[in-house]
Amino acid sequence: xxxxxxxxxxxxxxxxxxxxxxxxxxxxxxxxxxxxxxxxxxxxxxxxxxxxxxxxxxxxxxxxxxxxxxxxxxxxxxxxxxxxxxxxxxxxxxxxxxxxxxxxxxxxxxxxxxxxxxxxxxxxxxxxxxxxxxxxxxxxxxxxxxxxxxxxxxxxxxxxxxxxxxxxxxxxxxxxxxxxxxxxxxxxxx
Amino acid sequence: xxxxxxxxxxxxxxxxxxxxxxxxxxxxxxxxxxxxxxxxxxxxxxxxxxxxxxxxxxxxxxxxxxxxxxxxxxxxxxxxxxxxxxxxxxxxxxxxxxxxxxxxxxxxxxxxxxxxxxxxxxxxxxxxxxxxxxxxxxxxxxxxxxxxxxxxxxxxxxxxxxxxxxxxxxxxxxxxxxxxxxxxxxxxxxxxxxxxxxxxxxxxxxxxxxxxxxxxxxxxxxxxxxxxxxxxxxxxxxxxxxxxxxxxxxxxxxxxxxxxxxxxxxxxxxxxxxxxxxxxxxxxxxxxxxxxxxxxxxxxxxxxxxxxxxxxxxxxxxxxxxxxxxxxxxxxxxxxxxxxxxxxxxxxxxxxxxxxxxxxxxxxxxxxxxxxxxxxxxxxxxxxxxxxxxxxxxxxxxxxxxxxxxxxxxxxxxxxxxxxxxxxxxxxxxxxxxxxxxxxxxxxxxxxxxxxxxxxxxxxxxxxxxxxxxxxxxxxxxxxxxxxxxxxxxxxxxxxxxxxxxxxxxxxxx
Numbered sequence: 001x002x003x004x005x006x007x008x009x010x011x012x013x014x015x016x017x018x019x020x021x022x023x024x025x026x027x028x029x030x031x032x033x034x035x036x037x038x039x040x041x042x043x044x045x046x047x048x049x050x051x052x053x054x055x056x057x058x059x060x061x062x063x064x065x066x067x068x069x070x071x072x073x074x075x076x077x078x079x080x081x082x083x084x085x086x087x088x089x090x091x092x093x094x095x096x097x098x099x100x101x102x103x104x105x106x107x108x109x110x111x112x113x114x115x116x117x118x119x120x121x122x123x124x125x126x127x128x129x130x131x132x133x134x135x136x137x138x139x140x141x142x143x144x145x146x147x148x149x150x151x152x153x154x155x156x157x158x159x160x161x162x163x164x165x166x167x168x169x170x171x172x173x174x175x176x177x178x179x180x181x182x183x184x185x186x187x188x189x190x
Numbered sequence: 191x192x193x194x195x196x197x198x199x200x201x202x203x204x205x206x207x208x209x210x211x212x213x214x215x216x217x218x219x220x221x222x223x224x225x226x227x228x229x230x231x232x233x234x235x236x237x238x239x240x241x242x243x244x245x246x247x248x249x250x251x252x253x254x255x256x257x258x259x260x261x262x263x264x265x266x267x268x269x270x271x272x273x274x275x276x277x278x279x280x281x282x283x284x285x286x287x288x289x290x291x292x293x294x295x296x297x298x299x300x301x302x303x304x305x306x307x308x309x310x311x312x313x314x315x316x317x318x319x320x321x322x323x324x325x326x327x328x329x330x331x332x333x334x335x336x337x338x339x340x341x342x343x344x345x346x347x348x349x350x351x352x353x354x355x356x357x358x359x360x361x362x363x364x365x366x367x368x369x370x371x372x373x374x375x376x377x378x379x380x381x382x383x384x385x386x387x388x389x390x391x392x393x394x395x396x397x398x399x400x401x402x403x404x405x406x407x408x409x410x411x412x413x414x415x416x417x418x419x420x421x422x423x424x425x426x427x428x429x430x431x432x433x434x435x436x437x438x439x440x441x442x443x444x445x446x447x448x449x450x451x452x453x454x455x456x457x458x459x460x461x462x463x464x465x466x467x468x469x470x471x472x473x474x475x476x477x478x479x480x481x482x483x484x485x486x487x488x489x490x491x492x493x494x495x496x497x498x499x500x501x502x503x504x505x506x507x508x509x510x511x512x513x514x515x516x517x518x519x520x521x522x523x524x525x526x527x528x529x530x531x532x533x534x535x536x537x538x539x540x541x542x543x544x545x546x547x548x549x550x551x552x553x554x555x556x557x558x559x560x561x562x563x564x565x566x567x568x569x570x571x572x573x574x575x576x577x578x579x580x581x582x583x584x585x586x587x588x589x590x591x592x593x594x595x596x597x598x599x600x601x602x603x604x605x606x607x608x609x610x611x612x613x614x615x616x617x618x619x620x621x622x623x624x625x626x627x628x629x630x631x632x633x634x635x636x637x638x639x640x641x642x643x644x645x646x647x648x649x650x651x652x653x654x655x656x657x658x659x660x661x662x663x664x665x666x667x668x669x670x671x672x673x674x675x676x677x678x679x680x681x682x683x684x685x686x687x688x689x690x691x692x693x694x695x696x697x698x699x700x
Contacts, residue, residue, distance in 0.1 A: 045228075045231065046228040046229075046231070046232065046298075049228055049273070049296070050228060050296075050298045050299070050309075053273075053296055053298065053311040053313075053327070054298070054311065054327055056311075056313065056322065056325055057311050057313070057325040057326060057327040058327075060322055060323075060324065060325045061325065061326070064323075064369075064370065064371055066321065066374060067321075067322045069274065069275065069276060069277055069280070069315065069320060069322060070273075070274035071274040071275045071276030071277070071279070071280075072276045072277050072320075074274065074276070075276050075278075075381065079381065079382055079383070079384075079465070080465060081387065091445070091447070091466055094447075094463055095463050095464060095465050095466075097463075098462050098463035098464075099378070099379055099382075099462060099463070099464065101376060101378065117305075121333060122305070122307075122331060122333060161333070163305075163307075163331035163333040163334055164299055164307050164309055164329045164330075164331050165299065165309075166298045166299050166309035166327065166329040167309070167329040167331075170327055170329065
């Protein structure tokens with residue numbers, strides 16, 4: 001019983017995303033978004049693309065944004081000679097915002113992405129940072145750091161565990177979007 | 191009108207009314223693009239999941255574009271990547287193939303051994319306005335399927351693929367038109383080629399712009415480029431339906447943003463920032479730091495020297511050239527390279543042939559060119575000195591003693607010297623050492639043994655050049671007959687068999 005209680009509490013004490021705002025005033029309108037290629041600093045192959053696609057999926061399920069297509073973003077990256085694993089410069093961010101005609105640009109960075117498999121059990125770990133830029137001038141508006149393990153979501157015994165990096169990423173992105181909404185950062189007047 | 195005929199007309203009209211909604215709301219036509227498999231690296235293909243998605247959609251009220259048609263489209267448009275498409279291609283799917291929706295996806299994770307893992311993301315794009323309208327991600331792991339009783343899920347990977355595809359498409363509405371809201375066709379810049387990225391002042395810069403407009407919309411459209419407080423009119427080319435503006439770069443160094451203005455009759459002008467270019471007219475400011483011992487303010491090479499190039503204002507370098515010239519200006523050694531400037535150069539005092547260069551003064555010159563060809567250079571003079579310290583030993587008999595004179599006429603200060611005088615058996619008679627050449631060493635002749643003596647002289651200058659000399663003097667000392675007669679010591683010196691040992695020869699380091 002004590003063990004179950006500890007496990008239960010363990011599931012409840014997982015950390016929230018950490019949000020750092022860089023401006024006192026967020027854009028009034030955030031109706032269109034472009035997700036930039038995610039910089040992958042981990043050794044996980046294709047981790048950046050996985051997180052990019054999960055983020056697109058999480059955003060479109062949040063509300064009917066006008067989301068720039070990944071293909072369009074990549075094309076502008078090519079034209080600007082920015083590699084997908086590079087962070088775009090402020091000048092390049094301004095071009096991206098203007099070309100894609102979006103209110104916000106979301107960039108991401110994977111600090112840690114790993115999947116440990118022990119005795120047939122997975123324990124994925126993910127540390128990510130998302131940066132949100134103003135699409136009009138490329139200034140950094142806010143960034144969010146989030147770190148989680150698959151076991152952080154344990155509810156009881158093995159229930160609730162996140163066994164894959166994709167599932168863990170999906171849950172973490174959902175938590176980040178909830179936080180952004182709570183902070184009123186994703187407002188789009190109808 | 192006969193009554194029977196009017197009945198037929200009414201019947202036909204009623205039938206048309208009943209049928210017409212179905213006729214107008216034709217099936218949505220959907221193209222399933224091949225699914226990217228990220229578990230197989232960049233641009234991996236998962237044919238099995240693609241087919242499962244196609245089969246699933248075909249079972250609905252959707253017209254799924256044939257696989258061969260999709261592949262033909264990709265070949266025709268040279269689409270060599272999977273998992274994403276730009277709006278240009280999405281619109282072509284609509285215009286060329288009459289496709290209403292494109293379904294793209296990627297297998298994010300796939301593990302084909304126990305415990306199986308499969309992650310899938312699907313994206314639905316409305317082709318008319320190239321808008322992402324729906325997306326869903328599903329992940330499944332064997333471990334997720336463990337039930338309350340601890341029984342593992344029974345599926346193999348193929349079963350898991352069917353399960354994941356089913357779950358992913360479960361949430362997709364039967365009528366796709368409910369997604370995405372009203373049409374929002376973005377008309378703007380489709381592609382831009384702006385170049386070169388970096389130029390010298392006054393050099394030509396061009397910008398080719400393709401708009402996402404049909405040929406009829408392009409009619410009467412004007413495109414202008416705003417740069418450096420100038421407006422440059424872009425000319426339309428019907429060859430590739432693009433607009434091209436050409437101008438000369440500004441005279442001052444700096445970064446110049448380029449903005450494009452699109453004017454269409456009856457439409458608001460549109461301004462789009464498309465990029466920028468850099469003007470660089472300054473030569474790279476370069477310094478060459480030579481590491482080594484200095485003599486009279488000049489770095490001296492004995493074995494090797496290290497040279498560290500320093501760019502005072504760091505910038506990318508397109509190529510570099512390092513050369514070593516002798517006093518006559520001839521290049522004795524050189525090296526060159528492209529792109530990155532090495533952090534350090536080392537020269538071992540060898541010519542191109544590998545042979546050591548003679549002692550003397552040499553000029554090391556490093557030239558660098560930046561991305562636009564501005565050239566910067568730095569020079570340093572060094573001196574090569576490998577000559578060993580030249581020391582002469584003179585022995586003079588004065589009264590009852592032998593005076594040993596060490597003479598050093600070299601320019602390089604001595605670090606130390608050591609002289610050992612030994613008898614014919616090698617026994618040490620006398621030893622002296624110091625850091626400066628002595629005026630004269632006096633040795634008591636009475637203390638000298640009969641027979642031959644020899645001396646060993648060791649010296650090293652401050653550059654590290656060494657002298658190791660062993661002289662078997664074979665001196666017939668006083669009281670013994672001398673074949674040559676005269677000043678036996680002077681004769682002995684004249685006859686000395688000098689054996690200067692090369693530095694490379696093993697010897698005890700002293």
